[in-house]
Amino acid sequence: MMRARIVVTRRWPADVEARLATMADVAFNRDDRPFDADQVTAALATAYILLPTVTDRIGAAVLGTRPRTRLIANFGVGVNHIDLAAAKALGIAVSNTPGVLTDCTADLAMTLMLMAARRAGEGERHVRSGAWVGWRPTHMVGSRVTGKTLGIIGMGRIGQAVARRAHAGFGMTVLYHSRQRLDGAIEAALGATKVPLANLLARSDFVSLHCPSTPETRHIIDAARLAAMRPTAILINTARGDVVDEAALASALGEGRIAAAGLDVYEREPAIEAALMGLENVVLLPHLGSATAETRTAMGDCVLDNVAAFLAGRPLPNPVG
Numbered sequence: 001m002m003r004a005r006i007v008v009t010r011r012w013p014a015d016v017e018a019r020l021a022t023m024a025d026v027a028f029n030r031d032d033r034p035f036d037a038d039q040v041t042a043a044l045a046t047a048y049i050l051l052p053t054v055t056d057r058i059g060a061a062v063l064g065t066r067p068r069t070r071l072i073a074n075f076g077v078g079v080n081h082i083d084l085a086a087a088k089a090l091g092i093a094v095s096n097t098p099g100v101l102t103d104c105t106a107d108l109a110m111t112l113m114l115m116a117a118r119r120a121g122e123g124e125r126h127v128r129s130g131a132w133v134g135w136r137p138t139h140m141v142g143s144r145v146t147g148k149t150l151g152i153i154g155m156g157r158i159g160q161a162v163a164r165r166a167h168a169g170f171g172m173t174v175l176y177h178s179r180q181r182l183d184g185a186i187e188a189a190l191g192a193t194k195v196p197l198a199n200l201l202a203r204s205d206f207v208s209l210h211c212p213s214t215p216e217t218r219h220i221i222d223a224a225r226l227a228a229m230r231p232t233a234i235l236i237n238t239a240r241g242d243v244v245d246e247a248a249l250a251s252a253l254g255e256g257r258i259a260a261a262g263l264d265v266y267e268r269e270p271a272i273e274a275a276l277m278g279l280e281n282v283v284l285l286p287h288l289g290s291a292t293a294e295t296r297t298a299m300g301d302c303v304l305d306n307v308a309a310f311l312a313g314r315p316l317p318n319p320v321g
């Protein structure tokens with residue numbers, strides 16, 4: 001019997017690749033170069049199942065080539081790089097990897113919060129440059145995290161995991177803005193209060209973004225919303241780059257209209273707004289939210305579960321769209 005052909009667009013953890021190889025006829029991307037549009041189109045033309053990641057643009061143009069692919073099983077939870085409506089219209093199923101990267105992404109949001117508030121990136125650069133001349137009371141003074149107010153935009157799994165850490169671990173007051181209100185018992189456990197966005201921006205010491213990238217959330221933090229934040233506030237983004245107007249953020253940081261930012265994601269990855277690169281008051285990480293060995297293996301295994309279900313004609317565990 002002919003085995004289904006699967007194309008994987010990036011390198012995965014070796015043990016997961018080995019498990020995948022037993023399931024089908026798999027074309028791996030051994031040198032791990034990102035696919036360009038032609039390669040994505042070619043993969044869609046030949047593969048029964050495509051296993052892409054956030055770096056692959058699977059928009060209407062490539063889907064318009066009427067691909068042979070029947071399942072797009074994404075390695076990652078965010079699916080803003082896939083045109084879900086176009087896939088649906090072509091009868092292509094889509095799945096993702098929710099849940100398995102919640103804690104690790106929440107940990108990274110806390111890392112950015114602590115680094116930005118305590119000037120950890122700046123301090124590290126200072127030490128490595130050889131410029132440090134020793135302790136002094138006024139040196140590199142940052143701001144306290146414990147007991148402050150955290151505003152969370154997008155209160156899904158990851159937003160709630162951040163709230164849990166902030167409230168239980170750092171005694172923070174949590175405000176949130178979300179389409180839906182959480183159950184009262186969950187709100188109480190997280191110490192979280194739902195408020196209008198304008199109220200959240202005006203009251204929060206930290207604003208952390210955890211909403212998906214959609215047409216509605218694009219630039220949800222723009223110049224006007226940055227102006228509505230406190231001058232001492234710190235913005236954290238571990239969601240998707242385009243939920244923040246990066247140029248407006250660079251101006252606000254450069255002019256000291258907000259105190260600092262911690263970013264893991266960018267509007268045009270891997271490019272970063274040039275003005276941000278020279279600023280000391282922004283921590284810049286290379287999209288590390290899910291980057292732990294445990295989580296990357298769990299993400300791969302989650303993709304494999306969806307592939308196995310699809311090949312067996314069972315419902316997908318993690319359908320999207």
Ligand code: DGY
Nearest residue numbers: 054075076077078290
């Ligand atoms: C996700 O899962 O969406 C991460 O941003 C990258 O994998």
